[in-house]
Each structure stands twice: as C-alpha cells, then as structure tokens.
C-alpha cells in the first residue's frame with residue numbers, strides 16, 4: 001500500500017531510509033528548522049524484529065535535547081528503575097553463577113556523569129517515537145532506487161511498486177542500512193570482516209515464566225550451559241521475551257526446543273518470530289561525496305555486544321544534521337561538511353573494535369560442563385567461572401568511556417585541547433546544564449570575561465545563533481549544537497569561524 005502523502009518535486013535534504021538513524025537525522029534537521037523528506041519502504045515498524053534493546057545514556061541525552069527522552073521512557077515496557085543487572089545462570093530456571101550491576105548506564109539516574117541514564121527499550125518503540133516526531137516528513141511505501149549528483153544538487157529516483165518519481169535535493173543522507181543503495185551509488189565500499197558463527201534470535205511468549213524464574217529482574221540472563229549457551233531478556237512485563245543463541249544455524253534450529261533448553265525446563269512457549277543474523281565488523285571506506293553522506297549501518301556495522309549499533313548512528317545523525325543545517329542556513333561554508341567523515345569515521349572504527357572485543361567471550365566460551373553437575377561440582381567450579389565472567393564481560397556492560405567519552409579532539413573545527421562532550425552537571429533539581437544550551441551554538445561560562453564580547457560579536461557578524469549561558473566565575477567554552485566543546489579559554493578571536501570551518 002502506498003502512502004497517501006504527495007511526493008514533493010524538491011526538498012533541501014532527502015534521507016534514504018527511515019530506520020532509527022534516518023529518523024534521528026530528520027529530527028535533528030527539524031530541531032534546526034530544516035525541511036527534509038525521509039523515504040522508507042516499511043509502512044509500519046517491525047515489532048517482531050526488536051534487534052536493539054539498549055538506548056545508551058548519550059542517545060538519551062540527545063533525545064532529551066529533542067524533548068523526546070521522557071516520551072520514550074514513559075512508553076518503555078521496562079522502567080529504568082526495574083533493573084540494571086545482568087545475571088549469569090545455568091538456565092533461566094537454574095542456578096545463579098554471578099551478576100553484574102550498573103549495566104549500560106542504567107544506574108545513572110540523577111548522576112553527575114550524564115543528564116540521562118540509559119534505557120532498555122525495544123528498537124521498534126524507538127522508531128515509533130521518532131516516526132511520530134518526524135510527522136509529515138516521513139514518506140512510507142517508497143524506496144530510493146538510485147541517485148545522480150551534480151554541482152548544484154542530487155536527483156534522487158524513488159519507486160513504489162510500478163510508480164517512479166524524481167526528487168531534487170540539495171543534500172542526501174543515506175541511512176538505508178547494511179545493503180545501502182546510497183553507499184553503492186557513491187562508490188563507497190564496506191571494508192572489514194564477519195564473524196564465522198551464525199546467530200539465531202527468537203521472540204517468544206511464555207506465560208508464567210517470569211513468575212517461575214528465581215533470579216529476579218535483570219536486563220540480560222546469560223545461560224552458561226555448554227549444551228545450549230545463549231542469552232535472554234524480557235521485552236515487556238507481560239510474557240514476551242527475546243533470546244539469542246550463538247552458533248545455531250537457521251536450518252538446524254528448533255526454536256521451541258531452543259527456548260526450553262535455555263530455560264532448563266519444558267515450559268509452554270509460543271514462538272512469535274525468528275531472526276537469523278551474522279555479526280559484522282564493517283566500515284565504509286569513505287562516508288561522503290560533496291552532497292551525499294552515509295550514516296548508521298549504511299556506514300558501519302558492529303557486533304551487537306555492548307549495545308552500540310544504532311547508538312553510534314544517532315551520533316552520526318546529530319553530527320551531519322547540525323552541519324547540514326549550518327550550511328543551508330548560510331552560517332557555514334560547504335567545506336564544513338567534510339568534517340562529518342573525519343569526526344565520525346574514527347568513532348565508528350573504535351566502536352567496531354570494542355564490540356568485536358566484547359564478542360570474543362560469549363556464553364559458549366564461558367560455559368563449563370561442571371556447572372551442570374551436582375551441587376558440589378557446581379560450587380567447586382562456580383568461583384572460577386564467576387571470575388572469568390567479571391574479568392571478560394565488564395567492558396560490555398560498563399562502556400561509558402566510549403559512550404560518553406568519545407571526542408572530536410584533533411578535528412580541524414575544534415581548538416587544541418577541546419573536542420570533548422561538554423560535561424553535564426545539575427544546575428537545579430532536574431535541570432541539567434544541557435537544558436540551558438541553545439539549539440545552535442552556546443557560549444558557556446563567565447560572560448564578564450574579556451573574551452565573551454569577542455565571541456558574541458563574531459557570531460553576530462556571521463549570523464550564527466548563539467545562546468549565552470552565564471556561569472559566573474567559570475572559564476568560557478564555545479559549545480557546538482551537538483554539545484561538544486569547540487573552543488575553550490585562550491584567544492577568542494576567530495573561534496566561531498574556526499568552529500564552522502570558515503577559512504581564517
């Protein structure tokens with residue numbers, strides 16, 4: 001069924017793909033008052049293919065910036081207070097080996113480290129909230145079939161069944177996932193490797209399982225039974241669960257038996273969906289031409305361990321979104337757009353390597369036959385397995401260095417010593433420093449400092465919106481729209497020009 005929406009002839013930005021990253025790019029553009037069109041074949045989100053469940057603390061901060069964090073949290077089936085633990089067991093109904101707390105930044109409620117804790121929430125719900133925010137800019141039932149770039153813009157061919165149209169855009173962002181048509185159209189290639197082991201996801205309903213389970217609330221249950229290792233979790237507080245089994249080929253899989261093996265008992269199971277997948281460590285050899293940019297899985301893919309995939313894509317969306325807005329509004333020269341690749345590609349490379357390290361030790365590697373023996377055998381081996389879990393899995397569940405700590409240090413548009421995310425802090429109960437920042441640039445610090453007037457005057461001269469946030473006694477920092485520090489202290493002359501990529 002085609003969407004009833006009219007296809008426009010021209011639009012400033014066309015986004016190929018309305019997965020989480022395409023939708024986030026559209027929300028970021030709207031945040032800066034830039035019109036776009038998101039072209040997406042799926043009429044509705046894929047509820048039975050939940051994939052990502054972890055929205056990181058950093059993505060939640062960015063959702064807060066769009067005014068969507070509370071909406072997402074209030075609709076998430078597992079409240080952030082419900083659990084921040086991962087439990088390692090011999091079976092869902094079996095014995096506990098050990099547990100890890102403070103997973104995925106879920107414990108950062110009210111913390112000085114982040115304005116928002118992480119949130120466990122199935123990917124389709126994230127997409128639904130973003131679809132609502134994007135509104136009319138989303139064109140479903142259509143897909144991008146090809147594109148042609150010239151000096152003034154891009155002509156994009158879109159199709160829906162037998163229908164075909166052309167849309168003229170000044171810029172295109174390709175968020176069309178792993179098999180990206182956009183990536184092929186600009187001649188970019190994925191480079192990297194894939195894991196040899198197949199994986200098999202199951203979404204199932206198991207009435208009463210949660211009540212029978214002795215381990216209490218947890219966001220992950222890892223089953224270290226060598227006969228059937230894997231991981232499970234709840235999708236909601238009713239009876240819906242997900243599980244992933246490593247090393248299971250789709251053609252050999254018996255989903256009911258698989259779930260029963262992970263549970264460790266012949267429980268009642270209704271299979272709702274299955275989804276085989278392979279972990280990939282891939283990075284596009286380049287991210288962009290002059291007018292076409294790749295974001296999200298179209299540009300990079302990493303194993304899901306650590307929950308980084310779409311979260312890295314949300315970072316891409318914000319980075320390319322504000323830069324396109326700056327160029328389209330005339331605050332910045334088009335050369336600013338080249339810094340999208342130079343800033344984001346290294347973050348993706350680091351994320352791929354961290355996720356690959358997380359994948360090196362999974363349930364099959366941690367499983368031990370002695371865990372399945374009698375109580376004495378279990379107790380004998382338990383401390384060594386628990387120690388191995390804590391030693392090898394800590395970085396998968398505690399990765400704030402990457403999630404909050406990535407920087408753009410060394411980028412041509414940040415001054416020496418800058419580039420990091422502006423540290424969040426609470427100014428009043430429930431009010432983060434971030435809530436005071438403007439949608440574009442902000443000058444944070446003591447506005448009586450001699451440099452303040454220089455920065456304010458330079459922004460005015462270039463027509464760059466600048467919000468002034470007076471923090472008496474504190475050094476000045478010029479903060480970019482993505483909350484990263486472009487310049488701090490030192491000589492203020494030319495700071496705004498530098499941050500927007502103007503020749504100095």
Ligand SMILES: Cc1cc2nc3c(=O)[nH]c(=O)nc-3n(C[C@H](O)[C@H](O)[C@H](O)COP(=O)(O)OP(=O)(O)OC[C@H]3O[C@@H](n4cnc5c(N)ncnc54)[C@H](O)[C@@H]3O)c2cc1C
Nearest residue numbers: 017019020021052053054144177296297304307309310311
């Ligand atoms: C088992 C598993 C668990 C995961 N867990 C996590 C997690 O906890 N946290 C996390 O951050 N990530 C996780 N991920 C990764 C996450 O699912 C992906 O990184 C994420 O979906 C990427 O979003 P995207 O929008 O870039 O691409 P996609 O979600 O692939 O979206 C691409 C969109 O483009 C559309 N499209 C395709 N072709 C075209 C075309 N020609 N024209 C227009 N549109 C097109 C598609 O319909 C789709 O909607 C997990 C992945 C797996 C497999």
